Amino acid sequence: MNLKNWKKIKLSGVKVFLRAIRKSDAPRIFELINNRKTTFFLESVDAPVTLKQEKEFIVQAEKAWKSKLKFIFAIIDQNTGQSIGCCEVGSYDATNRRASFGIWIGKPYWRHGFGFEAAVLAFQFGFETLKLNRIKYRYNLLNTRSKKLTQKIGTKFEGIERKTTLKRGKFYDSVVTSMLADEWKQKSKKIKKQILNLEK
Numbered sequence: 001m002n003l004k005n006w007k008k009i010k011l012s013g014v015k016v017f018l019r020a021i022r023k024s025d026a027p028r029i030f031e032l033i034n035n036r037k038t039t040f041f042l043e044s045v046d047a048p049v050t051l052k053q054e055k056e057f058i059v060q061a062e063k064a065w066k067s068k069l070k071f072i073f074a075i076i077d078q079n080t081g082q083s084i085g086c087c088e089v090g091s092y093d094a095t096n097r098r099a100s101f102g103i104w105i106g107k108p109y110w111r112h113g114f115g116f117e118a119a120v121l122a123f124q125f126g127f128e129t130l131k132l133n134r135i136k137y138r139y140n141l142l143n144t145r146s147k148k149l150t151q152k153i154g155t156k157f158e159g160i161e162r163k164t165t166l167k168r169g170k171f172y173d174s175v176v177t178s179m180l181a182d183e184w185k186q187k188s189k190k191i192k193k194q195i196l197n198l199e200k
């Protein structure tokens with residue numbers, strides 16, 4: 001996969017595919033992100049978000065793709081061709097071959113297996129395209145959906161960061177988990193198979 005042609009990258013699963021976020025995603029992403037339940041567990045954004053802010057976010061995301069700092073994907077429903085959320089391989093550190101993972105799915109699309117599949121595709125991109133050695137996934141201690149996602153994908157618990165996120169006037173603890181390249185190698189076949197079984 002050639003990162004220079006990042007606009008052409010398409011990571012295909014069964015239910016969803018990932019491609020770089022682009023300007024035309026703004027109205028749809030704007031509509032989905034404007035939900036207080038969806039953004040409660042997101043660290044860098046909270047609803048209400050304006051369309052102008054969303055467009056600026058995408059401009060910055062495109063710059064980050066160009067400079068290979070951060071890789072923000074739109075998650076697209078294979079059936080409808082519509083964007084249903086975003087995920088990212090961020091904080092990319094090529095020297096130490098590490099990055100972090102983040103994700104959100106629009107509320108109407110929760111609990112359909114989209115999040116899991118998008119996460120698998122992003123981890124695959126991280127380990128197999130970027131050749132990362134480590135991917136970190138950090139989530140709010142209260143976020144049971146993220147906890148389930150990490151259990152399904154198999155990231156390992158590392159610890160708790162105390163009062164690390166300020167949300168709506170309150171500080172929250174975060175759980176830090178990670179996966180290493182060796183672990184991905186061992187698990188990836190089984191994980192990819194799991195996606196196919198979910199489809200049946």
Ligand SMILES: CC(C)(COP(=O)(O)OP(=O)(O)OC[C@H]1O[C@@H](n2cnc3c(N)ncnc32)[C@H](O)[C@@H]1OP(=O)(O)O)[C@@H](O)C(=O)NCCC(=O)NCCS
Nearest residue numbers: 038041103104105110111112113114115116139145146148
């Ligand atoms: C966390 C989040 C990304 C999870 O995404 P999701 O698409 O709902 O997750 P999945 O559907 O893949 O998995 C969740 C559950 O749905 C189940 N599921 C999968 N396919 C299913 C199907 N066809 N029918 C019903 N349930 C299904 C999964 O088994 C899992 O169930 P479990 O609770 O029994 O384990 C999503 O809830 C979200 O965006 N939340 C708000 C933002 C957020 O918290 N982001 C993470 C910040 S770190």
